Amino acid sequence: MTRPPKTVRYRPRAFGFAVIAVLSAVLLQGCTRSDDAPASNMAAAREAKKERKELRDNIKKIEPFFKPMAKPEAFDWLASHNEPGQTFEEYLDADPVKPTKERRTIYVLPLGTFSPQQKKIVDISAGYIEVFYGLSIKMLPPQPIKRPLRLKDSRRNPYTKVEQIRTGYILDEVLRPMLAADAAALIAFTPEDLFPDASMAYVFGQASLENRVGVWSLARLDDNADYDTFLRRTLKIGSHETGHMFSMRHCTKYECLMSGTNHLGETDRRPIDACPECTAKICWISNADQASRYQKLATFCRKNGMIKEADEFDRKAAAVNAG
Numbered sequence: 001m002t003r004p005p006k007t008v009r010y011r012p013r014a015f016g017f018a019v020i021a022v023l024s025a026v027l028l029q030g031c032t033r034s035d036d037a038p039a040s041n042m043a044a045a046r047e048a049k050k051e052r053k054e055l056r057d058n059i060k061k062i063e064p065f066f067k068p069m070a071k072p073e074a075f076d077w078l079a080s081h082n083e084p085g086q087t088f089e090e091y092l093d094a095d096p097v098k099p100t101k102e103r104r105t106i107y108v109l110p111l112g113t114f115s116p117q118q119k120k121i122v123d124i125s126a127g128y129i130e131v132f133y134g135l136s137i138k139m140l141p142p143q144p145i146k147r148p149l150r151l152k153d154s155r156r157n158p159y160t161k162v163e164q165i166r167t168g169y170i171l172d173e174v175l176r177p178m179l180a181a182d183a184a185a186l187i188a189f190t191p192e193d194l195f196p197d198a199s200m201a202y203v204f205g206q207a208s209l210e211n212r213v214g215v216w217s218l219a220r221l222d223d224n225a226d227y228d229t230f231l232r233r234t235l236k237i238g239s240h241e242t243g244h245m246f247s248m249r250h251c252t253k254y255e256c257l258m259s260g261t262n263h264l265g266e267t268d269r270r271p272i273d274a275c276p277e278c279t280a281k282i283c284w285i286s287n288a289d290q291a292s293r294y295q296k297l298a299t300f301c302r303k304n305g306m307i308k309e310a311d312e313f314d315r316k317a318a319a320v321n322a323g
């Protein structure tokens with residue numbers, strides 16, 4: 001099965017030059033298949049039908065918590081990208097990549113030298129992804145980037161003069177050899193600035209769905225940001241990109257965690273949660289009970305100082321539980 005490449009671009013204009021971030025560009029040929037694909041008996045088929053009905057019913061219940069996507073401002077993602085969006089039904093029809101029974105762990109690798117604050121933020125973001133997708137996370141021991149790098153694998157950014165590392169090197173030569181058999185995905189967070197190829201000024205990150213590996217940079221996320229903003233940016237980008245690894249496309253219906261983002265201002269105004277349609281996809285791939293998942297997210301947010309979000313997750317759990 002061949003699918004079109006999935007590409008995500010960021011173009012922060014504040015830097016005075018066009019920058020393009022390709023976060024995922026892959027063909028899904030031969031990728032992991034669903035573990036609840038065509039039900040082999042009637043009972044399983046009935047169960048699957050019931051589960052999807054519950055998820056569809058919940059879409060209506062949590063709709064009031066989300067803003068419909070507003071008309072894009074000049075430099076917003078949808079001002080320059082004509083995307084169709086993806087409903088829950090369209091996602092089911094697309095035969096998405098799901099965690100299988102054998103692959104239910106997301107490995108997270110801190111790659112490079114982190115400040116204590118950056119490490120803390122990576123740990124919290126990994127914890128959020130764990131609860132958000134209902135998968136177990138295994139934090140790998142931090143690993144430095146081995147130097148010297150080959151000429152083609154690093155460069156000085158022509159504008160900032162900061163050293164940048166080529167994403168292809170990290171994906172293919174660092175991460176792929178480390179991929180465990182039970183990995184739903186292996187995600188590296190790095191404080192290093194990244195570039196994908198000579199034509200682009202930088203990327204925030206890049207993933208290969210086919211190979212189940214991805215790398216995300218923190219280098220630009222703390223730009224003019226306090227701790228709370230830096231944390232939310234990292235957590236949003238980590239969980240957004242993990243969604244792509246499970247075939248979730250950009251959301252255009254609501255202001256949603258899975259909506260495309262062209263600049264950090266747009267990232268900042270997005271919620272840390274997925275809209276009703278995207279949440280149905282997540283609950284479906286993770287076999288999660290939606291209300292319990294919201295309660296776990298509320299507990300996680302409260303523990304990590306995100307009180308407003310915690311209260312809202314509690315309200316969503318109540319809305320799902322209400323008849």
Ligand SMILES: [Zn+2]
Pocket residue numbers: 008023240241244250258259260261
């Ligand atoms: Zn995206």
Ligand SMILES: [Zn+2]
Pocket residue numbers: 251252254256257258259274275276277278279
């Ligand atoms: Zn959405």
